[in-house]
Amino acid sequence: MTTRKRIKKKPSRFGRKKKCRFCGNPHLEISYKNEKLLQRHISDRGKIVARRVTGNCARHQRVVANAIKVARFLALAPYVREHYR
Numbered sequence: 001m002t003t004r005k006r007i008k009k010k011p012s013r014f015g016r017k018k019k020c021r022f023c024g025n026p027h028l029e030i031s032y033k034n035e036k037l038l039q040r041h042i043s044d045r046g047k048i049v050a051r052r053v054t055g056n057c058a059r060h061q062r063v064v065a066n067a068i069k070v071a072r073f074l075a076l077a078p079y080v081r082e083h084y085r
Contacts, residue, residue, distance in 0.1 A: 018055025022063075030063045032070040038077055042068060046081040 022028050030037070041049050041064050048068055051061045071077040 020055060020057040020060055022060040023057055030060065030067050032067045032074065032076065034067075035071070035076060038064070038068050038071055042077060044081060046078050 022030065028037070032038070041054060043049050048065050051058065054061070054064075056064060068077060072079050
């Protein structure tokens with residue numbers, strides 16, 4: 001008789017997929033003037049947060065990235081944050 005080994009199924013590391021906030025609520029305006037909204041998409045180091053982290057769709061991620069770049073150019077958002085020890 002041969003014995004079979006049970007193959008353990010690896011648990012999924014990923015939770016459910018995040019929904020795009022802007023697709024769900026079309027009244028949210030993405031603008032370079034809306035600093036509070038843009039700060040959610042900028043990391044503590046001043047980098048633009050990736051799509052997979054924020055859950056944005058590709059279209060809205062491009063719009064957010066362009067708004068951040070305009071806000072940086074107009075000195076409304078920082079290019080780089082100060083890092084203090």
